[in-house]
């Protein structure tokens with residue numbers, strides 16, 4: 001008798017059905033993970049999906065703070081993270097102790113934290129934002145003084161759109177986006193003079209200033225696939241190429257080289273989740289996200305404030 005072994009994708013499909021699991025994946029995940037996901041999205045979309053799912057189990061293919069966010073919004077569900085070593089270097093740049101200290105120093109300020117923060121930092125935040133809703137949320141706040149954590153470049157970008165408020169910016173940054181230089185984009189613009197440039201606000205200020213379009217990952221995808229230019233120079237993580245090509249294969253998407261060892265804007269942490277690991281966590285139910293009850297309760301408040309506003 002010939003035994004035909006089950007393919008990895010078949011195994012994942014069987015297990016997700018048996019266990020009533022949903023697989024959520026960020027746009028920066030490997031293409032093969034995006035292909036098997038039930039939902040692909042940016043941080044805001046995935047937070048909403050996590051909040052509304054009927055599944056008993058969530059397999060979150062993203063970095064650690066994203067899996068934590070899914071757990072905070074679904075404390076009664078089992079949330080599994082395929083690779084717990086997949087963290088976000090920018091999120092790790094902010095600590096709960098130092099944010100609390102800053103809060104004491106400026107008691108009239110509101111702490112606005114980017115969703116890219118660890119769960120404990122969310123517990124001392126007044127409201128959470130994503131790159132898509134940050135300007136809208138900050139404008140809606142009564143406070144005149146904002147402590148923005150942890151991305152100094154997204155914070156600086158918001159500060160320009162909301163000049164009526166005073167900003168105290170945490171000095172964190174996203175290494176892959178920070179490494180994208182304006183020169184790299186201009187070089188491509190010389191090669192493709194009719195191309196439009198779309199960048200993420202996590203890029204450094206010089207880079208953002210020369211862009212035709214600045215927006216969140218989803219907004220960049222919408223812009224790039226629908227704008228009137230046949231070539232679009234993309235200033236964000238290369239993982240989105242997978243979705244761009246699927247959404248509109250008739251355009252050319254050009255990704256610049258960054259000044260670091262990874263080549264183009266490439267988040268090594270986002271790529272630590274693999275199909276093997278997705279199958280393994282589904283089968284063995286390992287790598288469950290566990291957070292103290294107190295952290296879940298406190299961190300949920302600023303997250304829900306954001307979700308109500310957006």
Ligand code: SF4
Nearest residue numbers: 063088089090174267
């Ligand atoms: S791309 Fe930047 S912000 Fe996003 S997970 Fe990687 S290091 Fe963190």
